[in-house]
Amino acid sequence: MESLKGKKVFITGVTSGIGKSCVYALAKEGADLLISARRKNLVDEIANEIRSKYKINVYPFQLDVRNKKEVDDAVKSLPDEWKRIDILINNAGMGRGMNKLYEDNPDGWEEMIDTNIKGLLYVTNAIIHQMVERKEGHIINIGSIAGHEAYPRGAVYCASKHAVAAITKSLRADVMDKNIRISTIDPGLVQTGFSKVRFYGDEEKADAVYKGYTPLSPDDIADAVVYVATRPKHVNIAQMIVFPTAQASSTLVHKEI
Numbered sequence: 091m092e093s094l095k096g097k098k099v100f101i102t103g104v105t106s107g108i109g110k111s112c113v114y115a116l117a118k119e120g121a122d123l124l125i126s127a128r129r130k131n132l133v134d135e136i137a138n139e140i141r142s143k144y145k146i147n148v149y150p151f152q153l154d155v156r157n158k159k160e161v162d163d164a165v166k167s168l169p170d171e172w173k174r175i176d177i178l179i180n181n182a183g184m185g186r187g188m189n190k191l192y193e194d195n196p197d198g199w200e201e202m203i204d205t206n207i208k209g210l211l212y213v214t215n216a217i218i219h220q221m222v223e224r225k226e227g228h229i230i231n232i233g234s235i236a237g238h239e240a241y242p243r244g245a246v247y248c249a250s251k252h253a254v255a256a257i258t259k260s261l262r263a264d265v266m267d268k269n270i271r272i273s274t275i276d277p278g279l280v281q282t283g284f285s286k287v288r289f290y291g292d293e294e295k296a297d298a299v300y301k302g303y304t305p306l307s308p309d310d311i312a313d314a315v316v317y318v319a320t321r322p323k324h325v326n327i328a329q330m331i332v333f334p335t336a337q338a339s340s341t342l343v344h345k346e347i
């Protein structure tokens with residue numbers, strides 16, 4: 091197992107769910123963390139907590155991954171001691187709506203494509219050049235089972251996660267001679283803020299997604315992230331699908347209600 095002590099890990103979308111759990115799990119491993127999301131007040135709160143609890147270095151900043159200039163400026167203006175990034179975790183992402191395509195709101199399509207595909211590309215592009223130069227680095231994308239199996243009422247979310255899967259595979263080939271690992275962790279149902287965002291704040295609909303079975307917790311995915319990040323340098327976990335035990339595919343979930 092490789093130690094993460096003192097490694098610089100850049101994580102997007104840390105104010106909730108999987109990203110937030112990753113912050114705590116990686117802090118526990120002694121990594122130094124560059125943490126970001128749109129809600130800067132929450133990013134700062136998390137930074138203060140982990141600094142005092144784990145005695146690690148933390149660089150909190152505001153970042154909307156949909157804004158290419160903001161992404162480029164944020165990475166360019168990193169202080170010298172934070173410029174060399176060892177691991178990038180592309181976690182920021184979202185779903186909007188669960189409707190038949192012909193009944194869906196196209197505004198949500200823009201948000202999903204801008205965040206899940208273009209945002210991931212912008213952040214990757216801003217960081218990968220220094221990894222290529224150094225011939226060292228690891229990028230871990232948080233994909234989804236939706237990137238393997240399209241399901242009804244999820245055309246654009248599934249398309250966005252299929253895109254993440256394709257980008258992950260192509261990029262892995264692009265950098266296989268550069269000693270850079272490209273991994274994807276693809277969860278099934280994880281209980282986070284995801285469903286509340288997807289249903290535009292409707293808590294009843296969001297809660298129903300996780301009823302009748304034990305969903306994954308965001309800590310379960312953070313545990314997978316730590317596993318993937320701590321393999322020996324010559325080992326790349328290319329893809330890891332993680333389901334709750336009651337889930338067998340993107341559409342098969344055993345619920346006891």
Ligand SMILES: NC(=O)c1ccc[n+]([C@@H]2O[C@H](COP(=O)([O-])OP(=O)(O)OC[C@H]3O[C@@H](n4cnc5c(N)ncnc54)[C@H](OP(=O)(O)O)[C@@H]3O)[C@@H](O)[C@H]2O)c1
Nearest residue numbers: 103105106107108127128129154155182183280282283284
């Ligand atoms: N929950 C699941 O069942 C599940 C399953 C498979 C895959 N995933 C994937 O896991 C990842 C994390 O989702 P989650 O379940 O943890 O959801 P979540 O609890 O809603 O957290 C999403 C995080 O992403 C951030 N974010 C959203 N849009 C952003 C943007 N434009 N720029 C920067 N940060 C942004 C949010 O922070 P701010 O609002 O503060 O910006 C928040 O911290 C996503 O890629 C999602 O697709 C989730």
